[in-house]
Each structure stands twice: as C-alpha cells, then as structure tokens.
Amino acid sequence: MIKIGLITDNYHLEKKSIQFLKYANTISDVSIYLEEDYMIDFSNYNFDEDIFFVKAKGDLVLNLVKLIEKETTIPVINSSRSISLAFNRFLNSIVLRKAGIQVPNFSLNPVGQSPPFNEYIIKNIIDKENYAFNPQIQKKEGYLRVVDIRAIDESSGNYPKYTHFYFQDFIKSKWEYKVYLIGDDIFYFKQLPVLINPDKMKSRIKIEKIPELTEIAYNATEAMGLKLSSMDFLKSKDGKFFLTDINSSPNFNYIKNGPKIIGDYLIKQAKI
Amino acid sequence: MNIGILSKKKGKLIREIRKCLENNGHRVKIFTLNDLFVNEMLLNKDFYILKSKNLLYLYAGYFLEANMIPVIPNTNTSYVHKDRVESYFSMKNLGLLCPKIFMGTLKTLKSQLKESSFPLISKPIFGSGSKGVKVYNSFQDFNTPTENYLYLENFIKGTHYLAYFIENEICICEKRPLSNEHQATELIKSDKEIEKYLIKWKEKYNLLFGHLDLVRETKTNKLYVVDAGTFPEFSNWKCDTDPALKISDLILNKYHEVRK
Numbered sequence: 001m002i003k004i005g006l007i008t009d010n011y012h013l014e015k016k017s018i019q020f021l022k023y024a025n026t027i028s029d030v031s032i033y034l035e036e037d038y039m040i041d042f043s044n045y046n047f048d049e050d051i052f053f054v055k056a057k058g059d060l061v062l063n064l065v066k067l068i069e070k071e072t073t074i075p076v077i078n079s080s081r082s083i084s085l086a087f088n089r090f091l092n093s094i095v096l097r098k099a100g101i102q103v104p105n106f107s108l109n110p111v112g113q114s115p116p117f118n119e120y121i122i123k124n125i126i127d128k129e130n131y132a133f134n135p136q137i138q139k140k141e142g143y144l145r146v147v148d149i150r151a152i153d154e155s156s157g158n159y160p161k162y163t164h165f166y167f168q169d170f171i172k173s174k175w176e177y178k179v180y181l182i183g184d185d186i187f188y189f190k191q192l193p194v195l196i197n198p199d200k201m202k203s204r205i206k207i208e209k210i211p212e213l214t215e216i217a218y219n220a221t222e223a224m225g226l227k228l229s230s231m232d233f234l235k236s237k238d239g240k241f242f243l244t245d246i247n248s249s250p251n252f253n254y255i256k257n258g259p260k261i262i263g264d265y266l267i268k269q270a271k272i
Numbered sequence: 273m274n275i276g277i278l279s280k281k282k283g284k285l286i287r288e289i290r291k292c293l294e295n296n297g298h299r300v301k302i303f304t305l306n307d308l309f310v311n312e313m314l315l316n317k318d319f320y321i322l323k324s325k326n327l328l329y330l331y332a333g334y335f336l337e338a339n340m341i342p343v344i345p346n347t348n349t350s351y352v353h354k355d356r357v358e359s360y361f362s363m364k365n366l367g368l369l370c371p372k373i374f375m376g377t378l379k380t381l382k383s384q385l386k387e388s389s390f391p392l393i394s395k396p397i398f399g400s401g402s403k404g405v406k407v408y409n410s411f412q413d414f415n416t417p418t419e420n421y422l423y424l425e426n427f428i429k430g431t432h433y434l435a436y437f438i439e440n441e442i443c444i445c446e447k448r449p450l451s452n453e454h455q456a457t458e459l460i461k462s463d464k465e466i467e468k469y470l471i472k473w474k475e476k477y478n479l480l481f482g483h484l485d486l487v488r489e490t491k492t493n494k495l496y497v498v499d500a501g502t503f504p505e506f507s508n509w510k511c512d513t514d515p516a517l518k519i520s521d522l523i524l525n526k527y528h529e530v531r532k
Contacts, residue, residue, distance in 0.1 A: 039376035039384040042360065059397065060421045063357050063375055070361045090310070090331050098338045107311035108331060116311060163305050164328055 002028045005049035009035040009056040019259040045071040050270035052076040082225035086248035087128045099223035105169035115167035118143045124150040125166045173234035277302045279323035288516030325354040345502045371426040391427040430489040438481040459510045480522040
C-alpha cells in the first residue's frame, strides 16, 4: 500500500483535512507530521513515505519540507519553494509578471508613503496566518482605497515585521473568478468580489471552462512550481484577466469530490 | 554610471565605497529603508550593490533582477547566506562541517531532545552574526515561554575564528565566542584548513568577498562553520589592502562582466 505523509498543523488538520483523511485512509497508509508536535533533527531523514502532502505553511513545516527535498527523493506536493512564493504576495507578483502573467501593478512603499496609482488595496506581504481578509474601505477624493487590517498588523506593534506596505492597484470587476488546479485538472467558479459580499460562498457558482483562464492557470502554476493551487482573478473593464491571489494550500472541500480527487492524484504522483 | 546601494545604514564601509565610486565619476545613491520604494522607480540605475540582507532589500534585489538590472552580490546568494537552514544545506553539500541543527516548539524540544545534545545555541532562523542568540546548557535553561519555533544548533566549544576574504586575499582572526564582527580580534598567521573552507565557499557562489565564522572544537580539533556573510563590514580586516577601494573595483569589474 502507498504511504502518504501528511505534513500539517492543528488548524488545517481539524478544519480542512478531515474529509481528505477519511478518503486517503481507505486507499493508502497515512502518517501525520504535525507542526506543533514535531521536532526536526536535520541529521535524521529516514522517511519511508512514498509521497508527502503539505497542508500548512508555517516555518517548521517549510523547513521539514526542505529537509525532505534536500536529503531524499520522495516527492513533496507542494514544494517548499512554491509554498514560500505563494504566501509572499510581493515575491509572487514578481515571479508571475516575469512569466508573462497579468498581475495588478504593485509597489512596496514605506508606511505613510502613497503608491504610484490612485485606487489601491493595501495587502499583507506575507499571507500565512489562518485568518481571513479583513478590509477597511475608504473613498478619498473620489478614489477607492482599501486596507486589509492584516497589513496594518504586519507593520505595527512593538516588533513590526515590515516597515513597508504592499500596494496593489485596484481592479474593478463584476465577478471574482476562482480557479482550482489539481495536477492537470482545473475547476472553475465565480463569485461576487469579497468587497461586495464578504460571504464568498453565498454567491459562488460553478462555471464552464474559460480557455483564457486555463492558459493563465497552467502558466502561473508552472512559474511558481505549484502542483495544487487555487487562484483568484478579476476581470477589468477592457476584458483582461488579472491574477490577484495564488494559494498553495486551498480548501478542496469546496470542489465536488475534492478530497477524493486529491487522494487519487497523490497516489499517481507517489514514488514508484 | 548611476549606481544604487541597498543599505539599511550609511555605515563607514558604505560611505567609503560610495566615495571610491564617486571618485571614479559615478553617481551613487544609498537607499536606506526610509527612501526605498520597490517599484519601477528603482529601475533608473545601471546596477545595484546589495549591502543589507534585510528582507525588504532582498525583495528589492529580486525585483531588480527580474527587471534585468544587475545586483551585486547576487540576491539569491545573499538569501542563502541569510537563511540558516539554506546555509546549512549549502555548506553540508560542499562537504564543510556544520553543527547539528534542530527545530521545534519549546514543548517538543524539551520532550524529544537528548541530554547529550547540550550545550545548544538558539539563533534567529533568518539572520546572521551574534544578534538574538542564546546558549542552553541544560533543559533547565528552556525557561522563557515562547509560542515561536526555536532553531537550535549544537554549541561547539573551542576556538572561534572570523575569516574574511576579498578576492584572493584572506584575513583570519581569532575572536571571543559569540562576539560580533566589530569586537576586538587577534590576527592569526595562517590556518590551511580555514583557507581551504573559504576558497571552497567562495568558489561555490562565485563570491568577490565575504566571511565565514568558524569554530575549531577543542575536544576533537574538528573545524565547524557556524555562520556566513556576503557583505561584512570588514571592521576587523587587518591586511594592507583598503577594503572599500578593493571592493569597489571588484564590483565594477563584476558589473562589466555581467553586462557582457
């Protein structure tokens, strides 16, 4: 029987992985590496798993993944590089743009300094914690300015992580397009933008394949090295899709049979 | 040429490098954190010197390189030196001896470490030098509650060295354990093994200059690398060469080589 190592944390284990584990336990032998309980000894890398599945993005998780990648040939989905890039909005904007993907204009400015565009969202640079987008919306001189409270948290307090804000040019869009990618399979949804309706699931509907999004999704995940991902897109007035967010650890419970699709995919990718 | 220097502080070395470059007819701007805007505005320089490894400077470096503006030293090399786990793997792959490393919560470290692992030293996972380090001699020293994950290394008891290189010139000093780069050191004549380590490290990353912190263990006489840096202050450089002048020349030559 194939052995899957699930590298996760308490939050993802309890809130996001129950359905996956239920299915995975029927087709494989699953061992769990829990961030809160695991000590990494970098001289010990005798793992007997055939594949690792990473469902978290904490520091210990990422370094455990690095150890497995550097010292073994066991496949890990997703890789440490791709996870690190996905939660760093600034770095993934650079990588995606370099790969020819359309992302909104962005700028890193010292706190208190305005960006070179009129309408913007200030987002947290590192999107790693398990709490959601928390916007403060303002209209100044007729322009829309949105601040995610998580960005304020990141650059305030006694030990601010950053002295700068990440600004993203605001793209007006009727719908937000959500694309899930599992290997070569893509699933398409649309929903009202979170700024209009914070309950994203309420307006979410499954939609037919959009060839333009398919191409962007493949190119974006290839540039980032992601095998599993979800991506958010906004469509501008002139019909261009902008990739505004890319995630390495999406909730696949939102897809019909998501946990089964993931489990089957991991079995196919396992070390032979 | 228009040259940008990405540096958190306008310290002595950076001021002198700027002077050398300006004396050669170049226009130089130092970007401290207050005037660092990472967007298209940065793209009006011919190249940048990456002095600080603060995250925002690494971000600026990646941004510039993605836009075909050379950054010296190379951004990813600076990142590898700054991230202790990346640095550990890099040294290990080169065959350089490093202390054993561990990572976990206070709770897991207390329950899973062996008594024989002590003494240990905790360090910020993303950092260099002696800032934020603490020595643990036994389990009793794990007495400060923290939610964070601790990165620990075996603390090697022995003679500590600060070893610099600028191109082919090497300067090795003995230093007090856990002292920073600026504290007093004593020049030693030579140590062939340290020199070998420096050359291997320099060649692996094609470095123009840099430093390694090393410890020769008293009990075994084995040589361990405990830290690496791409752009030290050279405050303990004891050779005749002027570091600022030499570094400026090396950087200009590197820029011309990259442009070709």
